Amino acid sequence: MIRTARKLGRLFRMARILARHDALLPREYASRAPASLRILARFAGGRGRSNKERPVGERLALAFEQMGPSAIKLGQFLATRPDLMGGEIARGLETLQDRLPPFPDAAAKKIVENSLGRPLETLFGEFGGPVAAASIAQVHKAVTGDDPPRRVAVKVLRPGIEAEFQRDFAAFRFAAEWAERLSAEARRLRLVAVVDTLAASVALELDLRMEAAAASELAHNTRDDEDFRIPVLDWARTGARVFTSEWIDGVVVRDAEPLLAAGHDPRRIAMVVVRSFLTQALRDGFFHADMHPGNLFVDPAGRVCAVDFGIMGRLDLGMRRFMAETLAGFLARDYLRVAQVHFDYGFVPGQHNVETFAQGLRAVGEPIFGLTAREVSMGRLLEQLFETTRRFDMQLQPQLVLLQKTMVVVEGVARQLDPEFDVWEAARPIIERWMLEHLGPEARLKDAAISLTSVGRLAQTLPQLIRETELIAAQFAEGGIRLHPDSVRAIARSTSQNSRNLRLALMIAAGAMALLAIATL
Numbered sequence: 001m002i003r004t005a006r007k008l009g010r011l012f013r014m015a016r017i018l019a020r021h022d023a024l025l026p027r028e029y030a031s032r033a034p035a036s037l038r039i040l041a042r043f044a045g046g047r048g049r050s051n052k053e054r055p056v057g058e059r060l061a062l063a064f065e066q067m068g069p070s071a072i073k074l075g076q077f078l079a080t081r082p083d084l085m086g087g088e089i090a091r092g093l094e095t096l097q098d099r100l101p102p103f104p105d106a107a108a109k110k111i112v113e114n115s116l117g118r119p120l121e122t123l124f125g126e127f128g129g130p131v132a133a134a135s136i137a138q139v140h141k142a143v144t145g146d147d148p149p150r151r152v153a154v155k156v157l158r159p160g161i162e163a164e165f166q167r168d169f170a171a172f173r174f175a176a177e178w179a180e181r182l183s184a185e186a187r188r189l190r191l192v193a194v195v196d197t198l199a200a201s202v203a204l205e206l207d208l209r210m211e212a213a214a215a216s217e218l219a220h221n222t223r224d225d226e227d228f229r230i231p232v233l234d235w236a237r238t239g240a241r242v243f244t245s246e247w248i249d250g251v252v253v254r255d256a257e258p259l260l261a262a263g264h265d266p267r268r269i270a271m272v273v274v275r276s277f278l279t280q281a282l283r284d285g286f287f288h289a290d291m292h293p294g295n296l297f298v299d300p301a302g303r304v305c306a307v308d309f310g311i312m313g314r315l316d317l318g319m320r321r322f323m324a325e326t327l328a329g330f331l332a333r334d335y336l337r338v339a340q341v342h343f344d345y346g347f348v349p350g351q352h353n354v355e356t357f358a359q360g361l362r363a364v365g366e367p368i369f370g371l372t373a374r375e376v377s378m379g380r381l382l383e384q385l386f387e388t389t390r391r392f393d394m395q396l397q398p399q400l401v402l403l404q405k406t407m408v409v410v411e412g413v414a415r416q417l418d419p420e421f422d423v424w425e426a427a428r429p430i431i432e433r434w435m436l437e438h439l440g441p442e443a444r445l446k447d448a449a450i451s452l453t454s455v456g457r458l459a460q461t462l463p464q465l466i467r468e469t470e471l472i473a474a475q476f477a478e479g480g481i482r483l484h485p486d487s488v489r490a491i492a493r494s495t496s497q498n499s500r501n502l503r504l505a506l507m508i509a510a511g512a513m514a515l516l517a518i519a520t521l
Contacts, residue, residue, distance in 0.1 A: 057092015
């Protein structure tokens with residue numbers, strides 16, 4: 001009872017903040033909302049007057065920033081799910097700033113000592129104040145006590161952040177459960193699963209050893225890339241709540257003038273940023289998904305260095321093939337090919353017509369041809385593609401949306417450095433090389449060899465399979481398959497449990513229906 005009251009209290013506080021920003025029941029949707037929701041909005045504080053000139057997505061982003069770390073992470077996640085929020089709100093959430101005031105140095109030092117199990121003076125010769133602070137952690141500049149000493153960046157989790165996230169996500173899940181009980185639309189959107197997915201993702205992000213492992217994997221994948229690198233990790237000074245890596249002395253990849261002053265060519269840097277991202281996504285299937293200017297530096301040797309590995313994306317081989325073939329099809333203006341790829345991968349249900357779908361894709365692709373490079377965005381094209389596919393019942397893949405969102409950011413970085421940057425010409429050799437290596441003649445021969453190996457393995461196991469089949473047939477002939485008593489008991493327990501689960505589900509459904517019936521009287 002007390003826990004429920006606490007969850008309701010946290011939700012009511014959040015509702016009041018949303019209401020103050022006109023984001024609980026935005027004016028754009030108020031006329032279509034049921035009376036019960038309008039009453040709830042008035043009870044929470046009415047419709048806010050602040051930021052009225054901003055679009056609803058930006059108002060929601062501002063509310064999330066005020067609500068704190070958990071809501072900021074929720075907003076970042078929802079920005080990658082236009083299938084849940086709609087494209088306009090998702091774009092507005094991209095403006096969300098993950099910045100919070102820093103916490104005291106004394107608290108940071110204590111966390112470092114507790115996490116690494118050693119006094120601070122044995123770990124670092126110098127430990128400076130915070131240079132950046134976000135919702136989950138802040139970064140300090142320090143110098144190791146080694147001989148010779150090394151300058152490092154030390155990322156430290158906020159005090160009590162794990163418990164705060166746990167409380168907030170318990171409240172989010174409570175709200176999602178009730179929404180699914182009372183709303184068919186909430187069940188369709190699977191809000192409980194959305195909250196659980198986000199909670200699992202944040203749990204990994206709250207263990208800085210996982211971020212260090214992501215950095216290590218990306219460093220391994222890009223070890224031979226001449227123009228891109230990852231800071232050297234310091235595993236001896238890394239734990240669950242502390243992540244230490246090489247301090248990068250470089251120019252922030254934000255504006256062309258500082259790069260020119262440091263002797264770097266901004267156009268080359270723009271090319272490196274775009275091609276590094278596409279190479280990570282297609283070649284490795286593991287990419288840095290937070291490549292905004294604050295996370296990218298150019299070192300004195302002219303290499304682009306990335307930091308902050310809390311948000312990473314993965315694409316399996318099938319997804320990479322799908323993306324490469326889709327982009328190649330758009331580059332060739334072969335819309336039927338792009339449409340067929342969607343059907344081949346099962347992304348568009350078979351009841352739709354492939355030619356009609358190709359027609360919809362043509363409406364997306366044709367307007368971009370004939371425009372200048374400055375006017376064409378690959379990221380926005382992918383967004384329009386996903387909007388079109390939703391009309392043909394394609395269920396969005398979260399990793400594809402994360403890829404598209406990162407593409408928008410990467411393009412923005414490139415165009416800040418070179419307003420005339422042609423992202424399509426930058427992407428073409430990466431896509432064509434990947435297509436040749438994975439879908440060309442040599443790749444086909446390699447696939448055939450793997451298939452023959454699989455057939456060989458099947459042939460080796462065939463005699464055992466035949467013997468087991470003969471044994472099962474003999475048991476049937478003798479009156480049926482005999483199960484071990486422990487197996488029989490396990491099946492009985494499972495069946496009984498499933499029966500109870502089914503009864504419980506039916507009771508919940510009946511109760512929700514009764515509540516709805518009473519509400520509509």
